[in-house]
Structure formats: C-alpha cells, structure tokens
Amino acid sequence: MKTRSEYDLLGNMDVPADAFYGIQTQRAAQNFSITGVPISHFPELIKALAMVKAAVARTNQELKLLTDEKADAIVSACLDLVEGQHHEQFIVDVIQGGAGTSTNMNANEVIANIALTKLGHEKGEYQYLHPNDDVNRSQSTNDAYPTAACLAIQFAADLFVPSLASLKKALEGKAREFSHIVKMGRTQLQDAVPMTLGQEFDAFAVTLGEDIERISEACALLCEVNLGGTAIGTGINTPEGYAKRVVEKLAIISMKPLTPATNLVEATSDMGAFVFFSGILKRLAIKLSKMSNDLRLLSSGPRTGLGEINLPAMQPGSSIMPGKVNPVIPEAMNQTAYQVIASDLAVTLAAEAGQLQLNAMEPMIIYNLLNSLKMLKEACRMLEHRCVQGITANEAVCAAHLENSIGIITALVPYIGYSNASRIANTALHTGNTVKALIIEEQLLSEEQLNLLLSPESMLSPSKVVI
Missing domain, CATH: 1.20.200.10 (Fumarase/aspartase (Central domain))
Known part of the structure; x- marks a missing residue:
C-alpha cells in the first residue's frame, strides 16, 4: 500500500496515500475499536458536520479570516459530503475518548484534503490549506x-x-x-x-x-x-459578532x-x-x-x-x-x-x-x-x-367471548343493582350459565330490555337508553 507521512505533536505516522483522512484520524482509529460502528454509519452526522464547517468557512471569509480561495474550496468540499460523497473516509469509532475531538478532526482532515485536491494540490500538503488553521478556524470541538x-x-x-x-x-x-x-x-x-x-x-x-x-x-x-x-463557551479565538453570524448562516444552510x-x-x-x-x-x-x-x-x-x-x-x-x-x-x-x-x-x-x-x-x-x-x-x-x-x-371468536363473558353484567348494574349483579355474576361463573339466561330466569329484566341494554349503542358509549 502506498503511504504518505504526516506529522502531529506525537510524531510522524504513515497514512494511506489515497486516504482523505489524516494522521489524527488514523491514531483515533487505532485507539478506539469499541463498537465496530464507524461515524460513516450515521450519514446525518457527516452531513451536519459538513454544514457546520461550511457555515464557519463563509463566516471566516466575511470576517477576513480566510481567503476567498480557501473558503470556496472548503465549502465545495463540504458540499460533496452533504451530497453523500466520501463518507467511507469517516473511519473513527463512534464511541471515543476526547469529547468528540476525533470525530471533529476526522471531519477537518477529510474536508482539508478534499479541498486541497480541488485546489490542485496533493493530499497532506497542509501548507496550502490546513485542517486546524483553516477548516477548524474559529472553532473548538466543544x-x-x-x-x-x-x-x-x-x-x-x-x-x-x-x-x-x-x-x-x-x-x-x-x-x-x-x-x-x-x-x-x-x-x-x-x-x-x-x-x-x-x-x-x-x-x-x-x-x-x-x-x-x-x-x-x-x-x-x-x-x-x-x-x-x-x-x-467564552468565545476565545473568535472575533466580535462571530457567534451570531455563524449561527445565522448555519440556519440557512x-x-x-x-x-x-x-x-x-x-x-x-x-x-x-x-x-x-x-x-x-x-x-x-x-x-x-x-x-x-x-x-x-x-x-x-x-x-x-x-x-x-x-x-x-x-x-x-x-x-x-x-x-x-x-x-x-x-x-x-x-x-x-x-x-x-x-x-x-x-x-x-x-x-x-x-x-x-x-x-x-x-x-x-x-x-x-x-x-x-x-x-x-x-x-x-x-x-x-x-x-x-x-x-x-x-x-366469531370476538362474539363468542362477548356472549360467554360475565363482564357484560356491568352494563346492567344501574338497572338490577350491584348486589343482584354480583350474585348473578358469581352464579354464572360457577354454573357455566350465561348472564343473560340467569337474569331472564330470575325475571330481573325482560329479554327485550336485555337486548336493548346489551346493544352496542348502549354498552360502547355513555348510554342514552331509558327503560
């Protein structure tokens, strides 16, 4: 595999030559292999990161903190990510130490290297456009x-x-x-x-x-x-008015x-x-x-x-x-x-x-x-x-359960009283007779009255039936 050498505060490391990510991403990928789920599993997060970076780049451009050339290249790279390109380059495990720094740097490095290629440079030639100094300008992971x-x-x-x-x-x-x-x-x-x-x-x-x-x-x-x-939250390393401007731009994007x-x-x-x-x-x-x-x-x-x-x-x-x-x-x-x-x-x-x-x-x-x-x-x-x-x-099963149920006695309590209803329910439970048959047998209500009181119109909503 062809590689390129990159440097950070811990020293040099070889990175795959064709990778858009860089040294900090590679270190994080080696350090964190917990879930086996990389950031690329959640395209919404990559899309959101790219939008944040694009809004920041435009704000930095307006405030003369980035040249037009760099800002345009960064925004173009972010648009590629929003459209779904290069998501496979987000290789860091979603669970990581550092409060998300590895995810942020994965985004910074990928965006920087995409932007470098758009400007006609090689990946890793950060002297022309840097992941921290340019893509991450006016930001913290936090x-x-x-x-x-x-x-x-x-x-x-x-x-x-x-x-x-x-x-x-x-x-x-x-x-x-x-x-x-x-x-x-x-x-x-x-x-x-x-x-x-x-x-x-x-x-x-x-x-x-x-x-x-x-x-x-x-x-x-x-x-x-x-x-x-x-x-x-103090806004260190940002110019006055930056926060309001950048959020307004991100809202539009x-x-x-x-x-x-x-x-x-x-x-x-x-x-x-x-x-x-x-x-x-x-x-x-x-x-x-x-x-x-x-x-x-x-x-x-x-x-x-x-x-x-x-x-x-x-x-x-x-x-x-x-x-x-x-x-x-x-x-x-x-x-x-x-x-x-x-x-x-x-x-x-x-x-x-x-x-x-x-x-x-x-x-x-x-x-x-x-x-x-x-x-x-x-x-x-x-x-x-x-x-x-x-x-x-x-x-048919619903109807049979309803017919054989003792629970329908509740609808008759206002008309035969709680004591009679309890006695009928208990008798039905122990004899196997239906509630309806027992009430007719004891002449507590007529069959016509029962049919009216046990109709869906009476039982399924506040009753309008009068007997």
Missing part, C-alpha cells in the same frame, strides 16, 4: 461537535417521523375496518366491559400520534446551539431555525436537550412495546388463546413443532424497544458524568440517540408492512 449533533439528531428525526406517522395511519385504517366488531375489553387480564376491536386499534393510533408531537417539541430544543462558544444559546458557557456543558429527546424516545419505545404485547396477546392461540385477531404468518415458528407460527414481528419490536430504553439509561448516565465546563461523554450520548432513531425507523416500517397491514379479525 462547540462544532455538539452543534453538529443537534442538527444530526433533527435530520434523523426527519427520517424517522414519516415511518411513525405511516404506522399510525395503518392502525387508523384497521380501526375503521374493525369498527363494527364488538368484543370484550380486559383489565388486569380479566374480562372488563365491552368495546369494539376498532376502538382498541384507534387507541394504538392515538397514543403514537401524541409522540409525533412530542418529537417535534424535542427537536425545537435542539435548535439552540453553542456554536461560537469555542472551548468552554441546514434549513433549521437555529439560534445561538443565551448563555454559551451553560450550553457547552449542559446536555439537557439531549436527555429530554432521549426521554421522548424511551416513552415512545414503551408505547410501541406495550402495543406489541397486546397484539401478541390478542392473536394468541390459535386454538387455546384469545385468538381475536390473526397476525400475518411471516415464517415457520419452530424447528420441532410442525405448523407453529410465532408473532415474530411484534417480538422484534419488543426487542427494539428494550434497546431504546437501555440507550436512554446510557444517555442519562453520560449526561450526569459531565464535569465542570464540558461533558466528555458526548460521543456516547450522540451514538445512542442516533442509533435509537435508526432502529425505531426500521422497526416501525417492519411493524406496519409485515404485521399491521395484514391483521385480520376473528369476528
């Missing part, structure tokens, strides 16, 4: 990296929310399809009162819709950035309503917005897992469980039991949710571990948030297309 993270998470959320909204729409479709099917509701896994299968699915849709709104609110918190604060943090020192060390966003993802994961549990329960059987719905059969379920088909799609969603919930704990611990003017654990926070968004996006698509769209109802 403001460039978290600002890029705020953007990257919003970009990832922009990709995730449509899959969540599509899942919600599919559940609404099933709610309409099943709106006429009356069944028993259950609390604590015991018969409760009647409802429709449509109401059950509509509740799934509504609870997911709530978190689409919460994600939007969480993204709004990520629009306040600390770019311009440099090392600890990213098409996100970014604003400078009110207090850059606070914003440089505080991870509150990331913690809030992680909490929303955990809340959503819990809802998705609970819904998946419900789908598995409702489809349990097929002969000896609840069996009120059928999940589409996706693959054989057993290597020993012929004909067995498992609810593999909801199970996969459950496991995705558990990972997201665990990631929230990791984010929480990492945010708490910040010390004084910086949080060195930011790479852990950013990795977990981006990974959770990526997993949830794919899991929601999977649940919609490989499960929800193919769900069918077992109307």
Whole structure:
C-alpha cells in the first residue's frame, strides 16, 4: 500500500496515500475499536458536520479570516459530503475518548484534503490549506461537535417521523375496518366491559400520534446551539459578532431555525436537550412495546388463546413443532424497544458524568440517540408492512367471548343493582350459565330490555337508553 507521512505533536505516522483522512484520524482509529460502528454509519452526522464547517468557512471569509480561495474550496468540499460523497473516509469509532475531538478532526482532515485536491494540490500538503488553521478556524470541538449533533439528531428525526406517522395511519385504517366488531375489553387480564376491536386499534393510533408531537417539541430544543462558544463557551479565538453570524448562516444552510444559546458557557456543558429527546424516545419505545404485547396477546392461540385477531404468518415458528407460527414481528419490536430504553439509561448516565465546563461523554450520548432513531425507523416500517397491514379479525371468536363473558353484567348494574349483579355474576361463573339466561330466569329484566341494554349503542358509549 502506498503511504504518505504526516506529522502531529506525537510524531510522524504513515497514512494511506489515497486516504482523505489524516494522521489524527488514523491514531483515533487505532485507539478506539469499541463498537465496530464507524461515524460513516450515521450519514446525518457527516452531513451536519459538513454544514457546520461550511457555515464557519463563509463566516471566516466575511470576517477576513480566510481567503476567498480557501473558503470556496472548503465549502465545495463540504458540499460533496452533504451530497453523500466520501463518507467511507469517516473511519473513527463512534464511541471515543476526547469529547468528540476525533470525530471533529476526522471531519477537518477529510474536508482539508478534499479541498486541497480541488485546489490542485496533493493530499497532506497542509501548507496550502490546513485542517486546524483553516477548516477548524474559529472553532473548538466543544462547540462544532455538539452543534453538529443537534442538527444530526433533527435530520434523523426527519427520517424517522414519516415511518411513525405511516404506522399510525395503518392502525387508523384497521380501526375503521374493525369498527363494527364488538368484543370484550380486559383489565388486569380479566374480562372488563365491552368495546369494539376498532376502538382498541384507534387507541394504538392515538397514543403514537401524541409522540409525533412530542418529537417535534424535542427537536425545537435542539435548535439552540453553542456554536461560537469555542472551548468552554467564552468565545476565545473568535472575533466580535462571530457567534451570531455563524449561527445565522448555519440556519440557512441546514434549513433549521437555529439560534445561538443565551448563555454559551451553560450550553457547552449542559446536555439537557439531549436527555429530554432521549426521554421522548424511551416513552415512545414503551408505547410501541406495550402495543406489541397486546397484539401478541390478542392473536394468541390459535386454538387455546384469545385468538381475536390473526397476525400475518411471516415464517415457520419452530424447528420441532410442525405448523407453529410465532408473532415474530411484534417480538422484534419488543426487542427494539428494550434497546431504546437501555440507550436512554446510557444517555442519562453520560449526561450526569459531565464535569465542570464540558461533558466528555458526548460521543456516547450522540451514538445512542442516533442509533435509537435508526432502529425505531426500521422497526416501525417492519411493524406496519409485515404485521399491521395484514391483521385480520376473528369476528366469531370476538362474539363468542362477548356472549360467554360475565363482564357484560356491568352494563346492567344501574338497572338490577350491584348486589343482584354480583350474585348473578358469581352464579354464572360457577354454573357455566350465561348472564343473560340467569337474569331472564330470575325475571330481573325482560329479554327485550336485555337486548336493548346489551346493544352496542348502549354498552360502547355513555348510554342514552331509558327503560
């Protein structure tokens, strides 16, 4: 392999001659091999880093800190990255020491070397355009990296929310399809009162819709950035007015309503917005897992469980039991949710571990948030297309459960009294007779009255029936 020699404060090192990254990236790649997941796994982060560097280059150009030639070359290199080129050059593991310095330098070196080739120079000829002096000018990792993270998470959320909204729409479709099917509701896994299968699915849709709104609110918190604060938020090595200018440019480039943090020192060390966003993802994961549990329960059987719905059969379920088909799609969603919930704990611990003017654990926070968004996006698509769209109802089973249930007695309490209702329920439980038959036998209500009181119109909403 052909190499070129580069130098940093630790000495010389050979770097692959055709690599756009440089010596600091190579050192980091050797030091950190933890997850096996490189920065390139998250294109949103590379795109966000490039936007930050482009906004900074234009601001430095305006303030006469960069020549037009250098600024144009840097911005052109950043545009290549935004368009998806050269992402394979981001080789550093996402989990790293140094509060993201290795990620920032990976970006600085790649951008510098792309820009050098555009200017007609060789990679590594940093005397013409330098990763630190030019690409990283007026910045620190401590403001460039978290600002890029705020953007990257919003970009990832922009990709995730449509899959969540599509899942919600599919559940609404099933709610309409099943709106006429009356069944028993259950609390604590015991018969409760009647409802429709449509109401059950509509509740799934509504609870997911709530978190689409919460994600939007969480993204709004990520629009306040600390770019311009440099090392600890004091703005050292930046000219007056730089912070406001650079954030305005980044807002235009990213098409996100970014604003400078009110207090850059606070914003440089505080991870509150990331913690809030992680909490929303955990809340959503819990809802998705609970819904998946419900789908598995409702489809349990097929002969000896609840069996009120059928999940589409996706693959054989057993290597020993012929004909067995498992609810593999909801199970996969459950496991995705558990990972997201665990990631929230990791984010929480990492945010708490910040010390004084910086949080060195930011790479852990950013990795977990981006990974959770990526997993949830794919899991929601999977649940919609490989499960929800193919769900069918077992109307006869729902009707049989309703007919044989003791829970319908609740609808009759206002008319026969709690004591009579309790006695009838207990008799039905021990004799196997239906509630309806026992009430008619004891002449507590007529069959005509019962039919009226046990009609869907009476049982499924506040009653308008008068007898």
